[in-house]
Amino acid sequence: MSYDLSWNQYGKAEVRVVHVERSGPEHVVRDLNVTTALRGDFGPAYTDGDNARVLTTDAQKNTVFGLARETGVGEPEAFALAVARQLLQACPSADVARVVVEEFPWSPLGSGGRAFSRTGSHVRTAELELTRAGAVELSGGVAELVVLKTTGSEYHGFLKERFTTLAETDDRLLATQVTARWRYAADTAGGLEGADHAAVHAGALAALLEAFAGHHSLALQQTLHAMGTAVLDARPELAEVTLSLPNKHHFLQDLSPFGLDNPGAVFHADDRPYGLIEGTISRR
Incomplete structure (x- = not known):
């Protein structure tokens, strides 16, 4: 019996x-967490243990550190492109370089700019794939963005069958931890050289937050759609937005055994299980 190596990818995770x-x-x-990967003509390494075409994962790690010194870091999207280019230059057998960047925010403490604290409401992300022909797919995004609204959210009119126990509500506490990825419309590295990634990130993030806060929600699915379309309205450079919204459930606590009422004041938070709402909004 014979077999084909139908797909392969290797790299260095979480540098x-x-x-x-x-x-x-x-x-x-x-402060970055960088993951690299290469795809290409590496079959002999898998089938025969022949590593002649392999750029080691250690060299990929060193590329991240070396370019941080040579070029600086700058915006995560631009740094990802620089790393991908260097990896393809260093490894002739690679057809595609993939770089994923997470950035953790630090803010100055007081004046002087010599002391910092880890701050911020989210982790900034960037994902890039660069082909040897120069085609690029680039996404920015956010992760671990926890948001909550105390009113302006309903949930009713859903399908009911014998296992349905959830009560309908016309006013509930709505909370989620947003993971968002927005994909740039440009498809070549040259087309992304002049992009203002900081402005795109700031504008997309502001649109997400404003839509969540201002949208009267009839379902978390509807809120996802409102948030995604708000990002595309705000940033014409973007082609689509993918959102993952876990429903961080908060249930009204029954205080009647203590002779107390509870007019939407005291809740208990359940971390699992949770509803997970996901979707992609794309331009037509």
Whole structure:
């Protein structure tokens, strides 16, 4: 019996690199978690243990650190592109380089710009795939963005059958932890060179938050759609938005055994199981 190696990818996962920019009067800290991967003509390494075409994962790790020194870090999307280009240059057998970046925010403590605290409401993300022909797929995004609204959310009119016990409500507490990925419309590396990634990120994030806060929700699915369309309305550079919204359930606590009422004041938070609502909003 014969077999084919139908797909392969290898790389270095979660390279933690912290870069300090010291050129200005205030230092700037960029704290990244970088994962790299290569796809291409690496079949002999899998079938025969022949590593002649393999750029080691250790070299991929060193590429991240070396470029952080040579080029600085800057915006995660731009750094991902620089790393991908270097990997393809270094490894002739690779057809595609994939780079995923997570950025953890640090903010200055007081004046002077020499001390920092880990802050921020979310983790910034970027995902990039670059082909040897120059085609690129680039996404920015956020993760671990926890949001909550105390009113303006209903849930009723759903399908009911013999296992349905959930009560309908016209006013509930709604909370979720947003994971969002917005994909750029450009499909070549050259087309992304001049993009203002910081502005895209800030605008997309603001649109997400404003839509969540201002939208009167009849379902978390409807809220997902409102958030995704708000991002596309705000940023014409983007082609689509993918959202993952776990429903972080908060249930009204029964205080009647203690002779107390509970007019939407005291809740218990359940971490699992939870509803998971996901979807992609794309331009037509």
